[in-house]
Structures are given as structure tokens and as C-alpha cells.
Amino acid sequence: MGNFFPRWTNWLPLKLAVAAGFIVFGASLAVPYYFTPKYTRVGYEPTQPVPFSHKVHAGQLGLDCRYCHSFVENSSHANVPTNQTCFNCHGAGKGNIKSASPKLELVMKANETGKPIEWIKVHKAPDYVYFNHSAHLNRGISCQNCHGQINEMEVVKHAEPQSMGWCLDCHRNPELKLRPLDQVTNLNYKPEQLDRSTFYQSLLGKGVKADEIAGVIAEGKTAAGLKDLLALADTTYGKTVTQLEVGTQLKKHWQVQPPDSCTACHR
Ligand code: HEC
Numbered sequence: 001m002g003n004f005f006p007r008w009t010n011w012l013p014l015k016l017a018v019a020a021g022f023i024v025f026g027a028s029l030a031v032p033y034y035f036t037p038k039y040t041r042v043g044y045e046p047t048q049p050v051p052f053s054h055k056v057h058a059g060q061l062g063l064d065c066r067y068c069h070s071f072v073e074n075s076s077h078a079n080v081p082t083n084q085t086c087f088n089c090h091g092a093g094k095g096n097i098k099s100a101s102p103k104l105e106l107v108m109k110a111n112e113t114g115k116p117i118e119w120i121k122v123h124k125a126p127d128y129v130y131f132n133h134s135a136h137l138n139r140g141i142s143c144q145n146c147h148g149q150i151n152e153m154e155v156v157k158h159a160e161p162q163s164m165g166w167c168l169d170c171h172r173n174p175e176l177k178l179r180p181l182d183q184v185t186n187l188n189y190k191p192e193q194l195d196r197s198t199f200y201q202s203l204l205g206k207g208v209k210a211d212e213i214a215g216v217i218a219e220g221k222t223a224a225g226l227k228d229l230l231a232l233a234d235t236t237y238g239k240t241v242t243q244l245e246v247g248t249q250l251k252k253h254w255q256v257q258p259p260d261s262c263t264a265c266h267r
Pocket residue numbers: 048052054057058063064065066067068069080081119120121122123124143144147150151155156185187
């Protein structure tokens with residue numbers, strides 16, 4: 001009889017035990033990380049006291065997010081508007097849009113009593129997390145990156161996990177998300193809609209040297225001016241502007257460096 005089990009199999013039980021230990025340990029980290037509550041919170045869509053539609057107001061009517069969420073660019077907190085904002089259009093005065101509609105009954109009543117409408121919160125970071133809206137919006141991150149396509153939602157729902165891993169994914173690769181500042185509340189923004197010439201012109205206009213821009217497009221390249229840059233971008237990225245093209249330039253020249261130290265988000 002030959003030796004059925006080669007010598008190394010003596011170690012097999014030990015190896016299996018060690019591997020199992022690692023798997024259990026790994027899973028115990030992975031389960032809370034990926035499944036509770038971060039992933040299950042995606043899709044959370046509470047019924048609000050008033051059937052307010054972002055699809056109508058921000059989508060069809062094209063109101064800018066900041067018309068209602070007026071502090072979002074200047075404050076850590078994104079405010080929900082007061083009744084007064086609704087009354088600009090739905091009030092009994094000049095606007096008077098649908099003021100007799102049953103869907104607006106609560107809004108009308110709230111205005112008489114002066115009590116705010118009790119909107120149900122959709123997004124909530126735990127108290128031990130420090131988060132600041134303006135620090136993101138003023139650096140070229142859009143509402144869309146963190147809240148999804150709100151302008152198409154009849155009812156707001158939690159579109160992104162907003163977990164620690166999710167924050168860090170972007171902090172480590174912000175070039176995949178950065179966009180020009182005037183586009184942060186344009187939820188339909190696509191980099192391919194940008195005019196390449198205008199984009200590079202705006203960087204040059206801010207005093208960035210053509211050589212520095214060229215070096216970001218392709219390692220070691222130089223450029224005398226806009227014309228060279230456009231030619232270089234065409235050969236590197238193709239005919240249309242890409243996210244990486246915009247993102248790597250903005251990251252470099254705005255010196256965007258999102259923190260990943262624990263104390264940045266847990267103070
Ligand atoms: C006409 C006013 C108005 C405009 C314009 C508006 N919002 Fe809102 N928004 C509200 C109101 C009222 C609520 C609270 C009720 C709800 O959740 O629908 C809200 C809630 C939200 C929430 C959820 C808040 C929470 O509880 O977590 C997000 C996110 C949001 N808005 C993003 C946006 C974005 C992005 C835009 C621009 C595309 C925008 N809003 C435009 C009025 C507005």
C-alpha cells in the first residue's frame with residue numbers, strides 16, 4: 001500500500017483551523033461593515049406628512065437646491081426650508097399656486113398656526129461622526145454624489161449607504177467625483193457636456209501654468225498654451241471631456257486632499 005496521505009496533510013487540520021479563524025474574524029468585521037445598518041438603510045423612503053415632490057419642484061420647475069436648502073453652501077448643516085419658503089408660491093397672496101389643493105392643506109394650516117411641518121428625516125449621520133456640507137460643496141462635490149438623483153424623486157429616498165467605507169472610497173479617490181464648482185447643484189451634470197477649451201481656459205485664467213496642466217494630462221509633457229493643451233487632451237482622452245480628465249486637474253490645482261485620519265471624522 002502506498003502512502004495515501006502525504007506528510008503535509010498532518011498539518012491540514014491546523015491550517016484549516018487557522019484559516020477558519022481568519023474567515024470568522026474577517027466576517028465579523030465585514031458583516032457590521034457591509035450589512036448593518038449601512039447597506040440596509042439604502043432605499044429608506046419614509047412617507048412625508050406633505051406629498052412634496054422634488055421631481056416637480058427641482059426637476060420640472062428647475063428650482064435650484066439652494067432656493068430651499070439655503071444654508072447648505074455656508075454651513076455644516078443642510079437646512080430643510082420653513083413654511084415661509086413654500087408660501088412664496090403657494091400662499092394666498094400673489095402666487096396662490098394650488099393653494100386650495102388638499103395636498104397643500106397641512107402647509108396652509110402650518111402657516112396659520114406658525115408650527116413647522118414635521119418632515120421625517122431621511123439621512124442621519126451618527127452623533128460621533130463629524131460631517132460638514134459646505135466643506136464638500138465648496139470643493140466640487142455634488143449633492144448627487146451623496147444623495148443620488150434627487151431631482152427625479154417623487155419621494156426622497158436614501159440612495160447611497162453613507163457608511164464609513166463609502167466616505168473613505170471617495171476620500172481616497174476624489175478625482176473620480178470632482179466637478180467644476182458651478183456644477184455642484186446641477187444634478188444632471190455630465191463631464192462630456194463640458195467644453196474642453198472653456199475648461200482649460202478657466203484653469204489658465206486662474207494662473208495655472210500650461211506646463212503644469214500638460215504634466216497632469218500626460219506625465220512629462222509640456223505645452224506652450226491652450227492650443228497645445230487641447231491637442232494633448234484630444235490624443236489622451238479622445239474627443240469628449242472625461243471625468244478623470246476634469247477630476248485629476250481639479251484635484252491637483254485646487255490641492256484637494258480629503259482626510260483619512262480617524263480624528264478628521266471622529267473628533
Ligand atoms: C421647493 C423647495 C425645495 C427644493 C428646490 C429642493 N428641496 Fe430638498 N427638500 C425640501 C423639503 C421640504 C424636504 C423635506 C421633505 C422631504 O424629504 O421630501 C427636502 C428634503 C431633502 C433631502 C432629504 C433630507 C433628509 O431628511 O435627509 C435631500 C437630500 C434634499 N432635499 C436634497 C435636495 C437637492 C439635492 C435639491 C436640488 C436638486 C433639492 N433638495 C431641492 C425642499 C426642497
